[in-house]
């Protein structure tokens with residue numbers, strides 16, 4: 001065991017001892033479900049999974065226990081995504097998506113939450129961190145009864161990390177360093193709230 005892995009193991013134990021929640025990372029879509037608009041040129045599912053994996057790395061390195069609802073390009077139903085999270089003894093559900101719109105001028109970052117004060121507080125923190133880290137325009141933190149939010153037993157948020165239907169924003173998102181920045185921003189907000 002290398003020193004960093006010992007350190008990571010100790011951090012995991014410390015977090016578990018303090019009752020830190022498991023962070024359930026939900027990469028939107030997958031398999032036959034490409035995400036986005038019908039006929040959208042850049043598929044949402046791949047970028048969502050990429051950022052989800054990067055977020056998983058950020059959180060694990062900080063000692064958090066994580067669960068991913070999918071780790072590859074396959075389809076997972078919305079109810080199974082919720083079941084994975086709701087089966088934990090204590091969890092926080094963070095869903096990762098990219099946006100799409102018929103209007104190619106639409107761009108920016110938005111967050112969704114639905115139930116409970118903690119979901120709203122976490123959504124707000126992630127949103128502010130994302131805007132600060134990326135300089136992307138904000139479209140707000142919105143309350144909407146999306147399936148994965150309304151069926152969540154624990155705090156749950158959904159991140160829309162930019163529009164793949166906007167040429168400029170899609171170009172930014174296609175860069176791996178930008179996707180790392182997105183993951184680190186979401187991660188920093190989660191870490192500061194639950195550590």
Ligand SMILES: [Zn+2]
Nearest residue numbers: 028035097098
């Ligand atoms: Zn989506």
